[in-house]
Amino acid sequence: MTRNRYWTLADGPLPRWPQADTFVLREEEAPTVGAGQALTRTIYVSLDPYQWYYHRERTAPAGAPCHARTVSQVIESRTDGLAAGDFVFNTNGWTEYALMGEGVWRPGYMVPRKLAPSLGRISHAVGVLGMLGLTAYAGMDLMASPKANETVVISAASGGVGQIAGQLAKLRRARVVGIAGRDAKCQFVTEELDFDACVSHLSPSLPADLAAACPAGIDVYFENVGGKVFEAVLPLFNQAARMTICGLIAHYGDEDGGVQRRAALMKLGQPIFNARGMTVKSLSASDFAAGHHDEMLAYVAPLVAAGKIKYREDIRQGLDIIPTSFVEMLRGNNFGKMLVQVSPDPTLGQT
Numbered sequence: 001m002t003r004n005r006y007w008t009l010a011d012g013p014l015p016r017w018p019q020a021d022t023f024v025l026r027e028e029e030a031p032t033v034g035a036g037q038a039l040t041r042t043i044y045v046s047l048d049p050y051q052w053y054y055h056r057e058r059t060a061p062a063g064a065p066c067h068a069r070t071v072s073q074v075i076e077s078r079t080d081g082l083a084a085g086d087f088v089f090n091t092n093g094w095t096e097y098a099l100m101g102e103g104v105w106r107p108g109y110m111v112p113r114k115l116a117p118s119l120g121r122i123s124h125a126v127g128v129l130g131m132l133g134l135t136a137y138a139g140m141d142l143m144a145s146p147k148a149n150e151t152v153v154i155s156a157a158s159g160g161v162g163q164i165a166g167q168l169a170k171l172r173r174a175r176v177v178g179i180a181g182r183d184a185k186c187q188f189v190t191e192e193l194d195f196d197a198c199v200s201h202l203s204p205s206l207p208a209d210l211a212a213a214c215p216a217g218i219d220v221y222f223e224n225v226g227g228k229v230f231e232a233v234l235p236l237f238n239q240a241a242r243m244t245i246c247g248l249i250a251h252y253g254d255e256d257g258g259v260q261r262r263a264a265l266m267k268l269g270q271p272i273f274n275a276r277g278m279t280v281k282s283l284s285a286s287d288f289a290a291g292h293h294d295e296m297l298a299y300v301a302p303l304v305a306a307g308k309i310k311y312r313e314d315i316r317q318g319l320d321i322i323p324t325s326f327v328e329m330l331r332g333n334n335f336g337k338m339l340v341q342v343s344p345d346p347t348l349g350q351t
């Protein structure tokens with residue numbers, strides 16, 4: 001029998017921000033395949049900020065592997081349309097093996113799908129060619145719709161969503177300013193991704209630095225962070241500016257996961273939003289999944305393949321380090337889209 005190792009949540013109350021001991025490693029036999037199901041081996045586990053919501057709310061069934069979007073390979077199939085060897089996007093979570101198909105719990109909108117490795121690297125299916133690409137495309141192109149020469153600002157600019165959103169705005173010939181943490185991230189954003197400027201939120205002079213980087217004010221703001229970053233952006237909005245609220249990662253450790261801070265942020269911004277005739281919209285990528293995922297893929301995949309959209313991944317190795325990697329990502333110690341590889345990737349010749 002194949003043994004399966006997986007991470008689940010520890011019993012008892014959970015802390016506001018996760019620690020390594022918030023998670024427990026378990027081992028048992030890999031599940032057997034029922035009718036309408038397939039057994040899959042996880043290759044890449046995607047670590048994303050939103051997962052802390054899921055864990056804090058104990059959304060997955062008790063004792064189940066911690067939820068995550070994954071790229072996996074089918075080992076055995078008893079379902080139509082999937083055969084051993086196929087690569088799939090699914091939601092195995094923090095585990096080496098899992099079933100997909102009939103009767104298997106998964107978050108409602110994360111529909112598993114078979115992958116075509118010819119479209120791009122399979123790891124991209126949980127990133128630029130998956131939900132992160134859709135998030136950036138929906139929040140930037142569909143909602144904010146930047147025009148040539150407008151000033152677009154993006155927080156968490158070197159991260160999974162931020163790097164794509166900024167490049168999409170560049171493709172529309174906007175002037176793009178990133179906000180990121182360490183110098184190396186700011187350098188990456190300007191030198192590799194060709195943003196026009198980048199300022200660090202770690203600097204005490206962030207408000208002045210941002211104002212200097214946006215001499216013509218801000219027309220579009222793609223919000224990933226909240227807190228003092230939002231406070232620095234707020235006075236710089238132009239008339240008829242647009243703001244997409246994608247995420248507020250600075251508040252995910254709040255008592256209520258940031259719900260009240262979101263309301264507080266809107267209250268703080270409201271006088272300026274009103275006075276400047278702004279359009280402010282919250283983004284939920286899942287709302288765009290059915291209608292726009294294929295359209296996003298048709299637009300973005302060729303750009304990635306041609307090197308016109310660059311995409312940096314931060315791929316760590318081994319199931320054992322998932323909890324520490326997750327904690328690091330929430331603290332900004334990732335550099336690019338964070339993934340953990342838990343088994344060889346045959347598309348890269350690994351066995």
Ligand SMILES: NC(=O)c1ccc[n+]([C@@H]2O[C@H](COP(=O)([O-])OP(=O)(O)OC[C@H]3O[C@@H](n4cnc5c(N)ncnc54)[C@H](OP(=O)(O)O)[C@@H]3O)[C@@H](O)[C@H]2O)c1
Nearest residue numbers: 156159160161180181224246247248249250283284285332
């Ligand atoms: N609305 C949706 O449907 C949707 C979908 C996907 C993601 N999101 C949201 O999009 C945002 C980015 O997600 P991602 O997957 O691309 O993550 P990511 O940017 O790859 O990683 C998170 C980054 O956030 C920055 N950060 C963390 N704490 C911060 C703080 N207190 N102040 C300033 N920056 C901080 C860090 O970058 P620095 O080192 O540069 O600070 C960190 O690397 C998150 O808020 C996420 O929840 C929303």
